[in-house]
Amino acid sequence: MKKMINRSLKITLVLFFCALSTFGQQAKPTYAIIPRPVKLIPASGTFQWSNSTKIILAENAQRLAPALNELRAISANLKKEKGPVNVVTLNLDASIENEGYTLSVDRNAIVINAASVQGAFWAVATLKQMMGAKIFQAKQVMRKTLFSSIVIPCVKIEDAPRFAWRGIHLDVSRHFFDLRYLRRMIDRMAYYKFNKFHLHLTDDQGWRIEIKKYPELTEKGAWRNMNDQDAECIARSKTNPDYAIPEKHFKVIDGKRMYGGFYTQDEMRGLIAYAYSKGIEIIPEIDMPGHMMAATNLMPWLTSHGKGGQAKDFSEPLCPCKETTFEFAENVFTEIAALFPSKYIHLGADEVEKSSWKNVPECEALMRKEGLKSVDELQSYFVRRMEKFFNTKGKKLIGWDEILDGGVSSTATMMYWRTWVPSAPKHAAEKGNDVIMTPGEFCYFDAQQDGGSLKKVYSFDPYQFNLTEKEKKFIIGIQGNIWTEYIPSERRLEYMVFPRMLAMAEVAWYKGGEDWTGFEQRVHKHFPLLDAMGVNYRLPDLDGFITQSVFVDKGILHINKPLAGLTIRYTTDGTLPTMQSKIFTEDLTVTRPVEFKVAAFRSNGNRGDVYTINYEQQNYLKPVELFTAQKGLNFSYYPKFYKTVNAIQETDLAKQNISAVIEIPVEKTADSFATRHKGYFYAAETGIYSFALRSDDGSVLKLGNRLLIDNDGLHPAVEKTAQIALEKGYHPFELLFIEGGGGYTLNLQYKAPSGQLKDVDSTLFFH
Structure with missing residues (x-):
């Protein structure tokens, strides 16, 4: 998903100019609004919303009245304590695009202009997002300790939807x-x-x-x-x-x-x-x-x-x-x-x-x-x-x-x-x-x-x-x-x-x-x-590891935490991680075959995906000797529908040629098809090689006459990873792929022992 010279200076300049731009909210957490407004101009100061805040519907804005309920509900969940005297006004402005709105937040006043009740609703939605989690906490979690006010950052927004x-x-x-x-x-x-x-x-x-x-x-x-x-x-x-x-x-x-x-x-x-x-x-x-x-x-x-x-x-x-x-x-x-x-x-x-x-x-x-x-x-x-x-x-x-x-x-x-x-x-x-x-x-x-x-x-x-x-x-x-x-x-x-x-x-x-x-x-x-x-959302992926890992003498399990506030827990006995499982605090050294089950936990106890990480001990796989080696892979194309790569029939073969890289056919000759890339992968140094195979639909990677990654079947885009210990030299390579219709995704990345994960390229393959 996802040059170091003067990097810090570049970042500083980018953030500075973002703050000056009309889209400054992208760099400022104060304006973390989704979906992104069309135009946003940051302003200094804050508006304090309390039970003393007056909500006014302009005389010409009766058609916008349903949006008032959303605004009044905010005050209804606050403590009845005296706050600053300020005003929220809802105006009708026929010149604004349907479903569009303008929103102005000053220290003492909020003004919403809209041409339709829908536009007024979306202005209120933007306000709620700027108010943060308090409006939900006050209503659902903290009834006994309600907030007396909610602070909204000052801003000017002009907004309208791309699609109706x-x-x-x-x-x-x-x-x-x-x-x-x-x-x-x-x-x-x-x-x-x-x-x-x-x-x-x-x-x-x-x-x-x-x-x-x-x-x-x-x-x-x-x-x-x-x-x-x-x-x-x-x-x-x-x-x-x-x-x-x-x-x-x-x-x-x-x-x-x-x-x-x-x-x-x-x-x-x-x-x-x-x-x-x-x-x-x-x-x-x-x-x-x-x-x-x-x-x-x-x-x-x-x-x-x-x-x-x-x-x-x-x-x-x-x-x-x-x-x-x-x-x-x-x-x-x-x-x-x-x-x-x-x-x-x-x-x-x-x-x-x-x-x-x-x-x-x-x-x-x-x-x-x-x-x-x-x-x-x-x-x-x-x-x-x-x-x-x-x-x-x-x-x-x-x-x-x-x-x-x-x-x-x-x-x-x-x-x-x-x-x-x-x-x-x-x-x-x-x-x-x-x-x-x-x-x-x-x-x-x-x-x-x-x-x-x-x-x-x-x-x-x-x-x-x-x-x-x-x-x-x-x-x-x-x-x-x-x-x-x-x-x-x-x-x-x-x-x-x-x-x-x-x-x-x-x-x-x-x-x-x-x-x-x-x-x-x-x-x-x-x-x-x-x-x-109270949404049970999917947490960002844990990464930094390969699910099918190998080591020769010893390995190191490293896990990157994607969000602050998460706790990573693991087991090694085959059971699923719970809130009582061991906490992962630092890299673990692996000296024997072992299976880790790892998951991140939110503070409320909700668990993210469970990752199974297998460590296998291997000796370096010896290469084969090639007397002549030409660049590229033998490519075969089968314009038929298959549910698995094992079902590919050579009698369905429609085309063969030499392919410099891993790719699926650009020309549209069939809605469903299969491909085979076959030849040799060149390991430039002896060590542990990591591979990541992403496909929609199925794919299977064989290396050194071993099944390395099994990502087979009809499914949306899914990535699977594995490692293998290779001696320097040429190793038999085969990549099978099936397209059931619609996804057209096939991507293979690798990491050499002394390198970073990157896409495979033409320098690696021979036939």
């Missing part, structure tokens, strides 16, 4: 989250200026919203027996209690213990109103025509073959060739349209098992009647017809990017997620469709985090898809998605979302990728705020 759509998506079908927790999610979204909450309310695993026309959808469809995903969570909970499935979501039905839950329409109205009071719009998704097993198991007549359950790759979809299907869909969406005030309804329309529509008499007849040439066009027929129905209810249709298959009207909004279809955003924008960017590579928060995940999200450029300036205007926003197959609890959800959500907030509001160091510093300043909010 700044969304968070939550799948409540795979695992259910109750209303109390959804309100907490909304609070945290508002704190970081997200304005769209996309609720994935139905899927194969459960139907979560009451439909009065079909009460069985929640009476029965909201409850299930334990499935394979639940079983995996239960297995993982043996070593990580955050995977435990909460007991509150179980119910005994007909003598069976079932998992589930749902929201009544009245409950959802309350949640919608709560979200609105925070400046957030809730967008419902009822996923059709696929992902409908929760309904089709109860109503099998909705499918082409009169049965629910699983089909070839996905579940049996609704049949788009029966009028009874549209009667059902329109009845459902009539209630959804009446319940949700949002102008958007999300139809889903992803991962549809279209093969179920082949050789069906009704579908063949419909295709002849409508002039449809393929089942892709049947999908388009369903989407277009539903969009017309949505329009009669005053709603706009959103669909996942599969709605492009077979054609789509220019009035639909596309949500782009399939990174292995990089042409989709441009294709949609060319046709005039609004696009919400949520590619899985950057925006899927259910993907396991590692040391590079936060920077990956921060680097996201929604315009990187070969878009013209005209086409960029159709990109209306971005969104982080949370799919919950393996996220059963609130603590696990928070661990997967935070701090990535902070990076997504900055990309959506300001821009990402420009100042990683400054952003990372601000994130570290927000950890105490997250602590005060």
Whole structure:
């Protein structure tokens, strides 16, 4: 993630000029605001907020009144002691961009100007961040010792969002989250200026919203027996209690213990109103025509073959060739349209098992009647017809990017997620469709985090898809998605979302990728705020070690602590570290094979990731003798889909050449493929060599005819590390890689015995 001449002088000058710039908050912890404001001018002095602070709504600003509740709540949690007489004023200014605001903090006055209530909400969110952890501590932790005042640094801010759509998506079908927790999610979204909450309310695993026309959808469809995903969570909970499935979501039905839950329409109205009071719009998704097993198991007549359950790759979809299907869909969406005030309804329309529509008499007849040439066009027929129905209810249709298959009207909004279809955003924008960017590579928060995940999200450029300036205007926003197959609890959800959500907030509001160091510093300043909010965020990685380490005579275990206030604890008996385990205070000398389990702990007892560090004793591996050695590696390319590198077949070989470096093909010849780099690695000196292999999807590194790193399988970008003891000379080398679609990540770094970790280069490889 991550020249020494006159370094101290350079740093001093940089910090000095940053303090003078309009973005001085990047170097000053006083203004650790996320997302970064468009313009910030530091000022001297502070404003002291107390119970004596007056909050005034200007005469012309009645439309901004909902924001007053947020301001008054701050004073309500302070001691009733006399403080300085000062004023907070909320003004309406129609000249300000929608959702924009100005914020002026002087010693005796705070003035907020906004053109909309949303802009006023975001100004309050900025104020709260400058107030620090006290506003949460006073409310939640320190009731008996409330603060009498809160100090806010003086500043002038002019701010407005980059995108109108700044969304968070939550799948409540795979695992259910109750209303109390959804309100907490909304609070945290508002704190970081997200304005769209996309609720994935139905899927194969459960139907979560009451439909009065079909009460069985929640009476029965909201409850299930334990499935394979639940079983995996239960297995993982043996070593990580955050995977435990909460007991509150179980119910005994007909003598069976079932998992589930749902929201009544009245409950959802309350949640919608709560979200609105925070400046957030809730967008419902009822996923059709696929992902409908929760309904089709109860109503099998909705499918082409009169049965629910699983089909070839996905579940049996609704049949788009029966009028009874549209009667059902329109009845459902009539209630959804009446319940949700949002102008958007999300139809889903992803991962549809279209093969179920082949050789069906009704579908063949419909295709002849409508002039449809393929089942892709049947999908388009369903989407277009539903969009017309949505329009009669005053709603706009959103669909996942599969709605492009077979054609789509220019009035639909596309949500782009399939990174292995990089042409989709441009294709949609060319046709005039609004696009919400949520590619899985950057925006899927259910993907396991590692040391590079936060920077990956921060680097996201929604315009990187070969878009013209005209086409960029159709990109209306971005969104982080949370799919919950393996996220059963609130603590696990928070661990997967935070701090990535902070990076997504900055990309959506300001821009990402420009100042990683400054952003990372601000994130570290927000950890105490997250602590005060009770968020179970993921701690920064421990580093300084190699997980598969070796030594010849002795080794040294060194661990870098990423944050002050953390305590590092370890075990050597195979058990997981606890608050009672040994504390790591200094480097440890290793003289025998041993396995360390290491973790960092926050002061509140929350544990970070557990790292397993194995030490193996080795002799230096002898090199092979090469009579001729030419630079480069033998490169092989296999344009097929594989789940593991062991599945690679030589009969699939499409291309061979000599590659100077480790790389994946630049030309796009297949969405899924495999590669092999084979030859010799040259060790320039005898000693311990370290390697770090990062890939999305799977990779395997073999060195000296040994399996050194196994990073195999279909997975998001993951890095694994290992060491090997090598004598100077040439050593057999092989690197296998599979790309399942979308990630296109393969990076190999190494550290020589007397060097630093860096990317491998052409000087190291021979054939």
